[in-house]
Amino acid sequence: MTLDKTVPDAATAVADIPDGASLAVGGFGLCGIPMVLIDALLARGSRELAVVSNNCGVDDWGLGVLLAAGRIRKMTSSYVGENKEFERQYLSGELELELTPQGTLAEKLRAGGAGIAAFFTQTGVGTQVAEGGLPQRYAVDGGIAVASAPKPVQRFEVRGELRDFVLEEAITTDFALVHAQRGDRHGNLVFEKSARNFSPLAAMAGRICIAEVEELVEPGEIDPDAVHLPGIFVDRVVEVGADVEKRIERRTVREEH
Template structure:
């Protein structure tokens, strides 16, 4: 079955207002930015997003956030997105913060047909006991809190230990970014861009992938496939310009060895201007 679409706009055209979305990426790495911008362009609103984070100010999911298109987020952290923090603390956005490993497993479980699982992460904290602020009111008061979760003691891994029950996540749609894909939907991710993309793709009832390169079925090494085509419903090949839109989250530099040597103090009794 050929799952390729001619454009990102065509691939996301049926995503309605109020839809839930699992979105791949970590920081600015592996973010399905072209599909996100197609959603932005068609005006889809009241989106309930599940993603490791919500992009940065003005890029990635931050573009949808800036326009007020997202109403709820399940994420691991707010990060450095000041707009995300402002909207959450100002009561414009409901946010369910979840331990990062738990979030990954909730998505994987959803894609695997596992309704819930027990984990030690969060035991003895508000994650398990409830009371985490999900939504604030205009005056800074907490209007929606997380509920308490079921806990249970197991000894199957050694000494008795308490675990908290976490429910799986299944979303209406999923958006992911891959380096290569074939027309059957099989995907290969590039290095750290693999991050949350495979589990996000598993969790969507309809999963849409944007890829840097689209190849014919049989061209991908079966042992190299990270997400099988059974999980992917639509695939869009990016143009070279779209594929190159990869901003750097934090620019760091260091002096080159030659530059560092030239900047070092001269030994006593020497003159840098000597020939």
């Protein structure tokens, strides 16, 4: 048995992602997104995807390219404000959306990867997050076709005070796609600063995790203390090089004085 998890290219890495698959995808905005794998999945043609990611990219980059091609059936996200096509599809009833508070989304992914079925949190108590009624899919006439269901709420004593908590279920997906700065053949990954964001959590939640890395090194070249995600969570590694295109959503500069 070999521990070498490398595959020759991105097309090979995503070749078995079928129609209807669920995906956890790392990234925050356009920072740390696995764009090479996303492009490979676009080229493969997989449809009816259920994607869990903090957001859905922008109209022409990130997960937005899959959305524009009509490949995504449902998004589970915490922020969707940078994509006009997302807005159009959601309001027209073409796209299902499960809006989730950002910290809750992170913990749902982490819990799924850790084998925890559900957890209680105060986030969302007293709102539609807990009480239900959030529009998940609109009808063609603008009415609500599918609304979120109420979630169990339970009271616990915390530091001598009774507080309400809402039960949130963990997330696991069929596949996970992440981008890392460095990785070795065993799948140990190192992320670059804020590009780490949701990626370790998404990787943990996927039953099959596919990682694109800018630099592939041999086992032992990464200091164990520097590993951000152990290879036990990673199933495939593809080297994409350091010259991959990286975009930002908005650039703001001050006038020179």
